[in-house]
Amino acid sequence: MRALTLALLTALPLPAAAFEMPEDEVEAQFISSNVVTVFYHELGHALIDVLQVPVLGKEEDAADTLSALLVHAIWDEDSATVIISDTAQSYALYDAEAQAAGSEPAYSDEHSLDLQRYYNLICLFYGANPEARKETAEALGLPPERAERCEAEFAQAQMAWGSVLQGLEPGSATGGLRMVETDPADPIAVILQSEIGDFNKTYGLPDWIDVKIAPCGQANAFYSPSERSITICTEYAEDAKRIYESIE
Numbered sequence: 429m430r431a432l433t434l435a436l437l438t439a440l441p442l443p444a445a446a447f448e449m450p451e452d453e454v455e456a457q458f459i460s461s462n463v464v465t466v467f468y469h470e471l472g473h474a475l476i477d478v479l480q481v482p483v484l485g486k487e488e489d490a491a492d493t494l495s496a497l498l499v500h501a502i503w504d505e506d507s508a509t510v511i512i513s514d515t516a517q518s519y520a521l522y523d524a525e526a527q528a529a530g531s532e533p534a535y536s537d538e539h540s541l542d543l544q545r546y547y548n549l550i551c552l553f554y555g556a557n558p559e560a561r562k563e564t565a566e567a568l569g570l571p572p573e574r575a576e577r578c579e580a581e582f583a584q585a586q587m588a589w590g591s592v593l594q595g596l597e598p599g600s601a602t603g604g605l606r607m608v609e610t611d612p613a614d615p616i617a618v619i620l621q622s623e624i625g626d627f628n629k630t631y632g633l634p635d636w637i638d639v640k641i642a643p644c645g646q647a648n649a650f651y652s653p654s655e656r657s658i659t660i661c662t663e664y665a666e667d668a669k670r671i672y673e674s675i676e
């Protein structure tokens with residue numbers, strides 16, 4: 429998903445063992461929230477591939493959209509608010525870090541800019557339930573001129589992804605998500621296993637999509653169409669921890 433500068437990438441050591449979740453509950457939640465939303469984002473790429481979804485516009489934006497929709501659909505109000513706020517905060521932190529380093533915004537990147545992703549995420553979440561989420565959207569700085577269109581943005585996104593997810597009943601197909609090549613005791617694996625279980629209870633797929641945690645040499649997550657696999661890099665959670673701890 430997000431690209432780091434080369435200097436940062438080379439400075440990151442390869443973690444040797446399972447991720448160690450910090451004891452601080454707010455920090456642990458921040459990391460979990462980001463793992464959940466990046467997993468849903470990669471799931472978006474996987475569904476686009478496996479179901480051959482026609483993509484009108486940027487695939488990265490479509491994947492971000494699915495991530496926001498799944499948080500809204502799957503989690504209760506309080507949990508969803510925390511997950512969205514944490515994910516938005518990580519976009520803001522990565523943006524602030526890049527600005528402090530004097531980096532030019534990643535205009536040529538296939539992803540929208542971090543702050544665009546920040547506002548898009550908040551807008552979709554707010555638009556899904558404007559009455560309940562007005563305060564959250566205001567606290568996160570969603571401008572009123574954008575906010576007034578968010579209900580329509582959500583409805584459009586819901587219709588688009590809803591038509592993709594419709595009919596994917598479990599048992600009606602021959603696949604789903606499955607964890608591979610991963611230490612089940614890794615705290616990030618525990619989070620993913622729970623997501624995989626919930627997904628497979630709700631949806632079926634025409635093929636298997638493998639999900640694994642593996643070192644990649646960068647703080648990222650990938651979907652590989654040739655392997656039909658989602659990889660959450662071990663460095664991803666480490667970097668979420670680092671960016672959280674960078675808050676002064």
Ligand SMILES: [Zn+2]
Nearest residue numbers: 429473488491
């Ligand atoms: Zn992506």
